[in-house]
Amino acid sequence: MSYVQRVMDSLKEKYAYEPVFLQAVQEVLQSLQPVLDKNKKYEQYKILERMVEPERSIAFRVEWVDDKGEVQVNRGYRVQYNSAIGPYKGGLRLHPSVNLGILKFLGFEQVFKNSLTGLAIGGGKGGSDFDPKGKSEMEVMRFCQAFMTELYRYIGATIDVPAGDIGVGGREVGFLFGQYKRLTKSYEGVLTGKNLLFGGSLARTExxxxxxxxxxxxxxxxxxxxxxxxxxxxxxxxxxxxxxxxxxxxxxxxxxxxxxxxxxxxxxxxxxxxxxxxxxxxxxxxxxxxxxxxxxxxxxxxxxxxxxxxxxxxxxxxxxxxxxxxxxxxxxxxxxxxxxxxxxxxxxxxxxxxxxxxxxxxxxxxxxxPAKAANAGGVATSQLEMAQNASMQSWSFETVDNKLKQIMTNIYKNAAATAVEFGQPGNLVMGANIAGFRKVADAMLAQGIC
CATH class of the missing domain: 3.40.50.720 (NAD(P)-binding Rossmann-like Domain)
Known part of the structure; x- marks a missing residue:
């Protein structure tokens, strides 16, 4: 039995109730066999077993009060998947479908996507089963404040930098940032997708x-x-x-x-x-x-x-x-x-x-x-926002957009060249997966086992 098959069989046994997560892992692992054959250290040091498990999965209760004065309770999560090449980076999703399995799938994908950007960012994802649809602005604000009251313990500008996703736009990021600042008394780039008035980047929305x-x-x-x-x-x-x-x-x-x-x-x-x-x-x-x-x-x-x-x-x-x-x-x-x-x-x-x-x-x-290559522009520009925050600067729309276009071109060239290297020209699924995997896997090998 191949190394990939052993890892997949083990995951299916442990996480049979997380089908979307298993789908995401299978899509990646089934394309990695050529690079695993080429470098036996990945199997020797159990890189796949380590990479498919999050470094940390955090779950918490979120209590907030609706406009009728009634207490509501939701579930909140943050999956800090892999920090081998940089701080955890990935969005927060607010949607009734959110559960740990969905966030593990998204976090796993994020690791490879962030690696492909060429920037120093690891992978993570988070969110809640709260549904912002039909809620008043005050209800959304109170939920975001309650959510951040739990989340703030685990994030920071060089630790974990969340962003938006489904159900989380500029309004929600603003509420989350305001609460983080109140709790920590710290004005830092701990969230991306912020309003331009307090550290946001031009072109991030686009x-x-x-x-x-x-x-x-x-x-x-x-x-x-x-x-x-x-x-x-x-x-x-x-x-x-x-x-x-x-x-x-x-x-x-x-x-x-x-x-x-x-x-x-x-x-x-x-x-x-x-x-x-x-x-x-x-x-x-x-x-x-x-x-x-x-x-x-x-x-x-x-x-x-x-x-x-x-x-x-x-x-x-x-x-x-x-x-x-x-x-x-x-x-x-x-x-x-x-x-x-x-x-x-x-x-x-x-x-x-x-x-x-x-x-x-x-x-x-x-x-x-494939998504991990084609939709990497958002997280790439989030990292550009982090860079602007760290240097206390603000770049023009044209500067950010030009950097974004170059990053996307580089991702394509890297994936295409990797596909050719492994005998599958035009197969950007294989190319993107192997290119993203090698950078993270080699960083994990270099940092040892702890």
Whole structure:
């Protein structure tokens, strides 16, 4: 039995109740065999066994009071996964689906993603099963303050630097930062994604969406193609999707879809960015509101989706950008995309494609950018925010954006070159996984066992 199989069998026995975590680990480990064969020290010093287990998993109770004066109780978590190459870095997610298994999957992915950026950041993830939807601003503030009252003990500017994720935007980061400052009497860059008034970075809000497009451009250059004038489909309607659409529009592409948990918009004239921002960022409304404002848009509720499918992926396109959530794109969706002539998939969300869908993309030989490479722009710009905080400086939007574009280009080149090195040209899943793994694994070997 191979080393990889032994580790996977052990994990499946211990964590059978965490299927998404097991999926994330399997996707990585099954592509590492070539590098494990090349360097037997990884098996000798049990690097895989050490890497798949978080250094620390913290769970705590979060008590807060709603607008009716009633006490509410949620679960909070922080998974500090790996600090071999830098302080833990990764977002906080507020969503009813959050549990330890989800955060372990996200934290594990974050380790490799952060390694690929070339920056000095380790991997972590956190959050709560609190649902900010339907809550007043005061309720969100009280929850964030209660959450930070527990979390602050475990984080710091050179220890663990959280950021935003699903359900955590600039407003929530501001509430969290304010409470951290009250509790510690310390003004430091302990959170990223902050308001520009207190240490935030220009281009951070846009970074993940912009980065996915930059990565797609790098892939397509090697395929002698580009995005200008091409039809693109985008899922999601949060920061990642919004600014993916914005960058696509800037380079002359035409994004024609967005989606949220209730349904999707198909606008053949191209997504109206001003209306999308008005609906999602100002009104915080459903996309049904977008359809009311834009006559060319057709709204399809989730209840009308084909069984087990995402209607976004049925729209013919040249390029697809999954920017919503994990496992939103399955094998049937992948086959539909490919059947409709899709030539490029760049993942803006974390693990949005199932393993079967990934295999279909690789078999088809299209330009496929896996999440840990294609959506690394957000965390890369978070590290640039950390650098600005540490030096008490603020860089221009152009400076940060140029650095982001260069980082995304470098990630692509590193993944592509690693794929060639191991005999799988064009397989960016293998290339990204091995490139991310080697940096962390070699740092762990160099630091010994403690």
């Amino acid at each position: 970074a993940t969406g912009y980065g996915a497009v930059y990565f797609a451009q790098s892939m397509l250059e090697d395929h002698k193609e580009d995005l200008a004038g091409k039809i693109c489909v985008v899922s999601g309607a949060g920061n990642v999707a919004t600014y993916c659409c914005e960058k696509l529009l800037q380079i002359g592409a035409k994004p024609v879809t967005v989606s949220d948990s209730r349904g999707m918009i198909h606008d053949p004239d191209g997504i109206r960015l001003d209306m999308l921002k008005q609906v999602k960022e100002v009104e915080r409304a459903s996309l049904t509101r977008y359809a009311e404002l834009v006559s060319s848009a057709k709204y399809t509720p989730v209840s009308d989706y084909p069984q087990g499918r995402n209607a976004v992926w049925s729209v013919p396109c040249f390029a697809a950008f999954p920017c919503a959530t994990q496992n939103e794109l399955n094998l049937a969706d992948a086959e539909t995309l490919l059947g409709n002539g899709c030539q490029c998939v760049a993942e803006g969300a974390n693990m949005p494609s199932t393993l079967d869908a990934v295999h279909a993309f690789l078999k088809a030989g299209i330009a496929y950018g």
